[in-house]
Amino acid sequence: MRRLAYVVLAAFPLAVLAVFFLLPVGGMLQRGVWPDGRFDPGSVLEVLARPRTARVVWLTVWTSTLATALSIALGLPAAYVLHRLRFPGRSIVRALTLVPFVLPTVVVGVAIRQLVAPSGVLGFLGVDGTPPAIVFGLVFFNVAVVIRTVGAAWEGLDRRPGDAAAALGARPWQVFRTVTLPALRPALVAAASVVFLFCATAFGVVLVLGGAHYSTVETEIYYLTVDYLDLPAAAALSLVQLVAIVVLLVVAARLRAVPDPTVRRSLAAPTRPGRADLPALVVTALVLVAVAAPIAALVVASFRVDGSWSLAAYRALRDSGHASAADGAGGGLFLVPVTEALSNSLAIAVDATWMSMLLGTTVAVLVTRRVRTRAGRITRGGFDALFMLPLGVSAVTLGFGFLITLDQPPVDLRSSPLLVPIAQALVALPIVVRTLVPVLGGVDDRQRQAAASLGAGPIRTLLTVDLPILWRPLLAAAGFAFAVSLGEFGATAFIVRPDTPTLPVFIFRLLEHPGPLNYETAMAGSVVLAVLTAAVILVVERLRVPLIGAW
Incomplete structure (x- = not known):
């Protein structure tokens, strides 16, 4: 029964990876090796x-x-x-x-x-x-x-x-x-x-x-x-x-092994x-x-406009998309102002965060479960490596794959507002997994067994044994995923819709089109994005969870 539960649990992230990663990457490979419908x-x-x-x-x-x-x-x-x-x-x-x-x-x-x-x-x-x-x-x-x-x-x-x-x-x-x-x-x-x-x-x-x-x-x-x-x-x-x-x-x-179990190291003073x-x-x-x-x-x-100190670039953030082309400040480039692009980025980052957390937590639980057979360890290692593949495939390639494969039935998502959050969630997924795996792998299984022997069910055991250890890494992983999603540009540049641009895409478009206040507005937008990202990471750092060290 327990093995069946693990199989069912693994089916969910595998299905998501198959549709939103393997299918787009496979479509990209097909365009390269089968350009005219035949192997070439x-x-x-x-x-x-x-x-x-x-x-x-x-x-x-x-x-x-x-x-x-x-x-x-x-x-x-x-x-x-x-x-x-x-x-x-x-x-x-x-x-x-x-x-x-x-x-x-x-x-x-x-x-x-x-x-x-x-x-x-x-x-x-x-x-x-x-x-x-x-x-x-x-x-x-x-x-x-x-x-x-x-x-x-x-x-x-x-x-x-x-x-x-x-x-x-x-x-x-x-x-x-x-x-x-x-x-x-x-x-x-x-x-x-x-x-x-x-x-x-x-x-x-x-x-x-x-x-x-x-x-x-x-x-x-x-x-x-x-x-x-x-x-x-x-x-x-x-x-x-x-x-x-x-x-x-x-x-x-x-060079990286999934802990089984992790031995806690004593940090040198x-x-x-x-x-x-x-x-x-x-x-x-x-x-x-x-x-x-x-x-x-x-x-x-x-803060510098025409050689003088000014807040004009920050004021232009409110109306860049509505000005005429002659007015500058991004006029004519977008259908929305920069502030709306920032709102889009925040909303997309929230969606990408909960998606990556849902997938990443599931994967982390599966790859840290104890196995006693060699076949089980090989399967677990392969499962872990499979969900690290988004790290090894560039965001541009992923966005390109989305562009050419998810545009026809039965998977037609080109007009779906979920397409960009899904792409960003896949980019953040390996980071979430690598943040949670060392912590979950370090939980002593004997504590779970003791709780079960005292009559605690799976949910009660999760709340009393795992959650007190895991809540900080969960918050840290969520913060890191949010920051990565907020600034993701590679995949997003391919699939974002003109009427719902993200702030990184907006900034790049402003830089591409010289004009009055365009460059300064791009600077102001970059500062806003940098401050938001830095604030999230500084909060995460207070949780004292080793993020990059998990790699």
């Missing part, structure tokens, strides 16, 4: 043989590799300072370093662009609209992944081996190289894998900073679909990207900074400056 792998090779495709792939590879290396180099010292040292305001600083990772990618691109523009603080570098600006944006976005992933592992390291090496005369660098670094290697490799994955599938950052001239695979799929209507070529490129990302995801998954910590403190300070500078530049730009 040569069409993929033809796309790959194009000179522009080679440039796009090479740009994707080297910018992702360089951004990953820089994220590791900057994030490793910061992880040590923020997770192993004690100083006033440490929790606030840790929360602030997480904010860039959850900022909408369009906002990140706008913030970096404002900083490196000819009129910006770093304008003298002349990197506006070039690959170095893209790399800067990718590092800005992903350094938090390294800090949290490596920092969570560093907190749990036993100090005694390092102390013993120091007592035997090893210098601090020798202790780090011979003792600490080998212990951190799995976390470092895992962080590097995830960062490279995020860099290779970055969309909004590259779209804003590189444009059509410096396009990665992700943005090239977008241009092939939207600007050139070359769906077979876009599908072929998506297929190549999908294969490469899934291979990387499999490698990363081998932080120590006061010493003289030997000065280099790490300097690097951490540079990371904080690099994080704060683009956001500060964005805020300043939102």
Whole structure:
């Protein structure tokens, strides 16, 4: 009976994944390999043989590799300072370093662009609209992944081996190289894998900073679909990207095991900074400056209109969609004002959050149940990996799949208001699962058995044993899913309706169409979106649940 209940419970998320993920991705694959209704792998090779495709792939590879290396180099010292040292305001600083990772990618691109523009603080570098600006944006976005992933592992390291090496005369660098670094290697490799994955599938950052001239695979799929209507070529490129990302995801998954059961680690007590910590403190300070500078530049730009301080851009948020084209402020671009786009974003994010929480909690419960047979463990691991696939498929590919598959019976959702929330829920789903799995896996099954032996039913056991442990991670997962959905741009850009745009889409359209107040209004909208996202994450951080560390 219990096994049947698990099968029935698993059927629900599997059905959702099949319809809203496997079907769209399968439709995308069909367009790439069966372009004219017959099997033709040569069409993929033809796309790959194009000179522009080679440039796009090479740009994707080297910018992702360089951004990953820089994220590791900057994030490793910061992880040590923020997770192993004690100083006033440490929790606030840790929360602030997480904010860039959850900022909408369009906002990140706008913030970096404002900083490196000819009129910006770093304008003298002349990197506006070039690959170095893209790399800067990718590092800005992903350094938090390294800090949290490596920092969570560093907190749990036993100090005694390092102390013993120091007592035997090893210098601090020798202790780090011979003792600490080998212990951190799995976390470092895992962080590097995830960062490279995020860099290779970055969309909004590259779209804003590189444009059509410096396009990665992700943005090239977008241009092939939207600007050139070359769906077979876009599908072929998506297929190549999908294969490469899934291979990387499999490698990363081998470094992560579902706990069965999780052994609770004792966190090492932080120590006061010493003289030997000065280099790490300097690097951490540079990371904080690099994080704060683009956001500060964005805020300043939102209050500057025609060289003067003004609130005109914020006032324009109320009427951008209703002004005439000559009036500027987005006139003629949309059917609604920016404030309504923000309302759409909030409503969609709420729907996407409850959807991802419903699916994610169900999946987390299933992949943390105790199994005693090898076949059961293999099945559970496969089930867990299956629901990590949305992490390995770019949001652009997912939105593209929605565009070409969910437009005819029996699944015709092109006009449904639920289409965008469903796409955003699938993007947030892996984050929800990875946040809840470590906590659920750490619940001692003996507590449930004791409650059952005292006559508690399944619901009473859930309320008395699991819920007191799970409520904080549930709130944290919901907050993180809400923030991710609020700023999602890749899939949404394909399927959002013109009369119900989200705020990230609205911001990008304003940037695409120069005009009076358009740029300043985009800055103001970006600030509003950044403040909302940062506020949600700062609240989540107060729950003290390791979000990214779960990866």
